[in-house]
Amino acid sequence: MKNDTFLRALLKEPVDYTPVWMMRQAGRYLPEYRATRARAGDFLSLCKSPELATEVTLQPLDRFPLDAAILFSDILTVPDAMGLGLYFAEGEGPRFERPVRTESDVEALFAPDPSDKLRYVLDAVTSIRRALDGRVPLIGFSGSPFTLACYMIEGGGSADFRHVKAMLYSRPELLHKVLEVNARAVTAYLNAQIEAGAQAVQIFDTWGGALSHDAYKIFSLAYMKRIVDGLIREKDGRRVPCIVFTKGGGQWLEAIADSGADAIGLDWTTDIAEARRRVGDRVALQGNLDPNVLFGSPDGIRQEVRRILAAYGQGSGHVFNLGHGISQFVDPEHAGVLVEAVHGLSRRAG
Template identity: 60%
Template sequence: MSVAHLFLKACFRQPTPRRPVWMMRQAGRYLPEYLATRKRAGDFLTLCKTPEMACEVTLQPIDILGVDAAILFSDILVVPEAMGMELAFETGEGPKFAAPIRSRADIDKLADPDPEVELRYVMDAIRLIRKELNGRAPLIGFTGAPWTLATYMVEGGGSKNFALIKKMAYADPQAMHRLLERVTDAVVRYLSAQVAAGAQALQIFDTWGGILSKADFLEFSLPYIARIVQGVPRVTPQGERVPVIVFVKGGGQWLEAIAGTGCDVMGLDWTVDLAEAHALVGDRVALQGNLDPCALYAPVDVIARRTRAMKAAFGSGPGHIVNLGHGILPDIPVAHARAFVQAAQEQG
């Protein structure tokens, strides 16, 4: 069985000879090769917007670690940027929007981007990556979930307490829903274009869904994720099925609700008991995860042991994609990442 089929079969809970593995943020700063390409680019957004460089860093984990899937190198915030928001990545500070959304008038000023125009560099990167992969591994496209994208758009960047976005949600829920609708529409078009360009699977990252209460998650996040899951193409132009993965960081208490979106795979963070999740929703969705990224600071023998224990917690049967519970951290030694991948790829 080819590696490409291994990952995709696992997404659909079909039997595989071993479990596939990849890592969130696998094309990243822990790799010296990535840092060299990033230095050539000059800045992060140039790296994202230069298809040849985005292709280069997307392929690095395939070539260096032998992971079983590639994930497009880009950033979730290219969508709000394409909607007309000025984006910059400040050194040591992360992303910043020059003029955050604070009113209904700001929402009304947002553009409805054409992904083959404003985001053409992403589609060009996907086409180039598929050509260079040449079937060695499948390519995962991705987006941020509408709630997570909206947090950055309203807060203007990262946040400790998310007071501004929650203020909008509580004080003017109509405006909040209007913003989420606009973002959802843009995301559906964006992911549809990714599939047309060659993405073979899609992941929706709801990094900040877990900051909400259950009632607020069910109002402001989950319905918009469900609209994306139901609105994107589930078949490639060549007739192959496209699995959709939903990852909600901090969403372990809402597993059944997330499974109800119609996604094929649920990504789990490290706080979720994998055995309990498998028992609860494993008959409906494949599960992806969920080693604590900080476990990769351990000695390599401990990493291997913890990875095997995670696999044992899932148990037998198909439908487990080995991954971390969030992105790999920048100062993890490459040898430690390799130990994780190798233990994941062992039989059993």
């Protein structure tokens, strides 16, 4: 491994600078990504081509000195492999032909075998690891059981999650069945990614923050903890770190820190200094620049980077990232300013 700073920071080992990567770093803000996607024909075809997924995973690393690559894929590959009929409607985002609404829908769910239904993802992981050639670590990922359930039950994105919350408050046992299947599926999927070459994994709990205080612990965090407990944590003589990222999860930091994960991803609404005080030395922290800062001036970007680095303070255990994914409308030059600022300012601070 030529650059393992990201892995060492996740394990709170000494580092020379604060490592940085960006959620959605391979995406529509890059013209080279848009060109590759046009060649693929559509988003799903791009995801399902290991060759093209490798190409777009490496594109941001060819532009910026990032400290990690993240597998190019989508969180909805798992419910797609369950046979729910994933498709992307123009202007509407992801949709499922067969949403999970009834008891019979729930009973028909199964945890897919990753080596069969998701072989294209595992082939992409292997291909990306080979192409990286030890340049930086590769991150694998999945959606959380609750976040996947939101898409599966709503049939796509939602502003109010009325179908999944109706199930939660009227038939909680049905929602638990969905979450149990999802937890088994995600555990197997992440372990298969680790076996194929992923050196760290992240669980994206995009919609956990939409739950009430108690419901989050019961219907989201409890199932992520099951996954963390079931993960392969050592591979090729190294620990495989696990990051849990709940958007809107700032009020549950102590509980997330007790989940067994190595790091907590923070969105931009949480103060990183306060987060560090609350979790102590139990976990590393990842985050947490407001993605919209990248629409500001280069000086404004540097100022916000300096503020977050100072708020975290001295010592390892911080991976710099955005508080959510980078916007498709961001100027790539501004992403470059961010990476340069994190590396330069953290080295001087150290």
